[in-house]
Structures are given as C-alpha cells and as structure tokens.
Amino acid sequence: MTTVDRPVRYVDVVRSEWTKFRSVRSTYWTYLIALLIGVGLGALVCVVSANHFFSDPTLYTRWEPATRSLATLQLGQLAFAVLGVMTVTSEYATGMIRTSLTAVPRRIRMMSAKLIVYAVASLVVGEVISFAAFLVGQALFHAQTGTMRVGPIMKFLVPGGVIHVPSATLGQHDVLRVVVGAGLYLTVIGLLGAGLGVIFRHAAAGIAVIVSILVIIPVLVEAALPTSWAQPIDKYWPTNAGQRVFYLHSAGPNLSAWWGFGDFALFTTLVIALSFAVLHGRDA
Numbered sequence: 522m523t524t525v526d527r528p529v530r531y532v533d534v535v536r537s538e539w540t541k542f543r544s545v546r547s548t549y550w551t552y553l554i555a556l557l558i559g560v561g562l563g564a565l566v567c568v569v570s571a572n573h574f575f576s577d578p579t580l581y582t583r584w585e586p587a588t589r590s591l592a593t594l595q596l597g598q599l600a601f602a603v604l605g606v607m608t609v610t611s612e613y614a615t616g617m618i619r620t621s622l623t624a625v626p627r628r629i630r631m632m633s634a635k636l637i638v639y640a641v642a643s644l645v646v647g648e649v650i651s652f653a654a655f656l657v658g659q660a661l662f663h664a665q666t667g668t669m670r671v672g673p674i675m676k677f678l679v680p681g682g683v684i685h686v687p688s689a690t691l692g693q694h695d696v697l698r699v700v701v702g703a704g705l706y707l708t709v710i711g712l713l714g715a716g717l718g719v720i721f722r723h724a725a726a727g728i729a730v731i732v733s734i735l736v737i738i739p740v741l742v743e744a745a746l747p748t749s750w751a752q753p754i755d756k757y758w759p760t761n762a763g764q765r766v767f768y769l770h771s772a773g774p775n776l777s778a779w780w781g782f783g784d785f786a787l788f789t790t791l792v793i794a795l796s797f798a799v800l801h802g803r804d805a
Contacts, residue, residue, distance in 0.1 A: 590658025605714025
C-alpha cells in the first residue's frame with residue numbers, strides 16, 4: 522500500500538485548529554460562564570427591574586425592555602475577551618506553538634485559521650446567548666403585572682387596572698438589530714482579545730490590556746479629563762462605540778448603531794493586522 526503526499530490545504534489547517542479549540546476545557550467553561558452571566562444573571566436583573574417599574578414611575582420615561590434584557594452582556598463580554606486571549610496564548614504557554622508552526626510553517630495561515638475557528642464558534646455562542654437573554658427577559662417582563670396610577674402610564678392599563686410591564690418583540694423597530702448586534706459585538710471583542718494575545722503572547726498581559734481597553738481607560742477619561750475632551754474620546758472609543766449596536770436609541774453625541782460598530786470593527790481589524798505583522802517578524 523502506498524501513500525500519496527499532498528500539500529496541507531487551508532481547510533486541513535482549519536480542521537486542526539477546530540480540534541484544538543474544542544478539546545480544551547477552558548473553552549467550554551468560559552462559554553458557560555458567559556451564558557450564566559448573560560442569561561442567568563440577566564434574568565435576575567429583569568425580575569428586579571420589573572418589580573421596580575411599579576414603584577418607580579420615572580422608569581417609564583427610560584424603559585427600554587430590549588436593551589435592559591441584554592444589560593448583563595456588558596459583563597459577559599469579559600468572558601469572550603478572555604477566551605480570545607487564551608485561545609492564542611495557551612499555545613505559547615505550553616510550547617505547542619512550535620509544533621503548530623512546524624506543521625504549518627506559514628504563520629499567518631495558521632493564525633488566521635485559528636481566528637476563523639474562534640470567530641465562528643463565538644458568533645454562534647454569542648447569538649445564542651443574546652437571543653436567549655432577550656427572550657427570557659421579555660417573558661419575565663410580560664409575566665410581571667401590577668397597578669400604577671400615574672398619568673403617562675394609563676394608556677397601558679387594561680380593564681381591571683392591572684398592567685403588564687412593557688416588553689418588546691423581535692418584530693418591533695430595530696429590536697432585531699439590537700439582539701443580533703449584541704452577538705456580533707461579543708464576537709468582535711473576542712477577536713480583539715485574540716489579536717492582543719498574538720501581540721503579547723502572555724495571558725496576563727493580554728487580559729490586562731483588554732480589561733484596560735474595556736473598563737479602565739474609559740473610566741479614567743471620564744473622571745480625569747475635561748468634558749470638552751472626554752466627550753469626543755468617549756464617542757469614538759472603540760468599545761464604547763461598538764456597544765451602541767445593542768442600544769435601541771443613540772442618545773446625545775454618540776455614534777449611531779452601525780457607525781459605532783464599524784468604528785469598533787475597524788479598530789479590531791487594525792489590531793489583528795498589527796498582530797500578524799508582529800507574528801511574521803519574530804521568533805515563536
């Protein structure tokens with residue numbers, strides 16, 4: 522019996538990266554944590570806020586059920602970002618990167634396959650979490666009933682004086698965009714983490730940078746800079762702008778939903794391009 526050698530195809534590299542990605546326990550644990558935060562904690566937030574709807578009339582003027590049901594994804598995004606970093610840095614930590622580059626000497630080919638696998642998996646999981654959080658949240662809102670004798674709310678009253686907490690459906694204007702956009706945002710934040718993982722090669726460094734981009738720098742900008750400086754920085758800061766895609770309305774000077782997401786996607790693309798340049802120009 523003879524064997525025929527053939528060049529390694531790109532699909533073979535993708536399959537190899539998929540095998541590595543799904544064989545690591547941290548992948549499942551991280552996605553599970555994101556699910557618990559997005560859906561489990563999100564459901565708790567929906568129940569609490571629905572109860573407050575009847576005791577706090579001011580909630581009526583700022584009640585956005587679609588966005589409110591997805592609020593905890595701002596915490597769940599950390600799980601996607603950390604997994605993106607670890608998807609890359611785990612191979613550097615174990616030395617497996619040398620074996621990978623021996624099998625696939627073209628580094629950009631290997632790393633792009635790894636990012637494709639991560640992006641597809643995270644897109645599926647992110648959309649599942651987003652739709653689940655939305656549907657569970659809206660069901661909890663609709664199930665919560667009470668009475669309120671405040672003028673602007675009277676139009677929601679049904680015979681008997683009992684009202685449901687206002688909920689949203691996917692058929693309402695821009696609601697589907699909010700839900701789909703949340704899953705897209707989670708995918709891109711993970712890709713940003715992966716790009717930083719390639720650049721820094723160490724999990725601690727990559728996670729520190731992504732957390733700084735997500736949380737620390739925006740807080741420092743708002744706290745330390747004058748409003749005339751802080752507002753434009755906040756408007757165009759990639760993660761802040763990207764989050765506009767899962768807000769129903771764009772308040773104040775913020776970018777619109779898709780312009781903000783485009784700003785975020787462009788920044789992530791530049792980071793990945795830089796990571797490929799760094800990967801190509803240094804030793805494993």
